Amino acid sequence: MPEDASAGPASGSADPDSAATASEAFGAALGSAARRAGFDPAQADSTGHVVWHAMGGWRGVLESVLPGLAFVVTYTITRQLVLPLVVSLGIAVVFTLVRLVSRQPVTAALGGLVATAIAAGIALWTGRAQDNFLWGFFIDLLFGAVLLISLLVRRPLIGLAVGWLMDDAPGWREDPRKRRTFFWLTVLWTGLFAARLIVEVPLYLAGAVTALGTVKLLMGLPLFAPLVAVSWLAVRALYPRGSRGARDSGDSAPTTDR
Structure with missing residues (x-):
């Protein structure tokens, strides 16, 4: 695919309106979620701060890692199904209750609890421990498919999200540098x-529950964090604070990322 593949449809080529509209709506939703997570290129935050904020800090890291880790460890020791699921789900419930009691936002913890509960329900229904990971496969497939479709309709999702964040929705598509950057960032995501599906699905088919759970943890935050950092640095290079097309954050002085 050529470097400038996201430049827009060639004359006479198909450009499905429904797919483009769906990708734009998804981009707006992703941009809104990114802002809530602290990914706002108009702010002067350092790369480390943004990545840490995107992961939710120590609490977010624990909420993301501990339920899966508990399942893998407990299953490896007991070779049973019910106890590992109960331990994993119990940890997710505790995190949600802690947020409720401390009057903290519960969206992330509640989302993790729902995902853990769905995964456990599938595994209990089939009676197979490896099916605890089926829901994660579905999520990876969904996000991967949406990103791929956005590339195919020449509306790279990262561009749509950043354009929404920076009030540059129409402008970025007219800038070749931005188009290329957002195209390749979308390719990376x-x-x-x-990659998760390619590595994890064969382990699922082989019934290698411990290996699958371990690989899933290793391909979670350890890959997510560097990709957030790369995306942040690329977007900040395109939208220095105070530059044209960047959302006004109250301080127009350009900043150099630390």
């Missing part, structure tokens, strides 16, 4: 979800 698509590759992340594809």
Whole structure:
């Protein structure tokens, strides 16, 4: 695919309106979620701060890692199904209750609890421990497919999200540098979800529960964090604070990322 593949449809080529509209809506939703997570290029935050904020800090890291880790460890020791699921789900419930009691936002913890509960329900229904990871496969497939479709309709999702964040929705598509950057960033994010499926599905089919759980943890935050950092640095290079097309954050002085 050529470097400038995201420049827009060639004359006479198909450009499905429904797919483009769906990708734009998804981009707006992703941009809104990114802002809530602290990914706002108009701010002067350092790369480390943004990545840490995107992961939710120590609490977010623990909420993401501990339920899966508990399942893998407990299953490896007991070779049973019910106890590992109960331990994993119990940890997710505790995190949600702690947020409720401390009057902290519960969205992330509640989302993790729901995902853990769905995964446990599938495994209990089939009676197979490896099916605890089926829901994660579905999520990776969904996000990967949406990102891929956005590339195919020449509306790279990262560009749509950043354009929404920076009030540059129409402008970025007219800038070749931005188009190329957002195209390749979207390719990288698509590759992340594809890589997870390529590595993890064979382990699922082989019934290698411990190996699958371990690989899933290793391909989670350890890959997510560097990709957030790369995306942040690329977007900050395109939108220095105070530059044209960047959302006004109250301080127009350009900043150099630390």
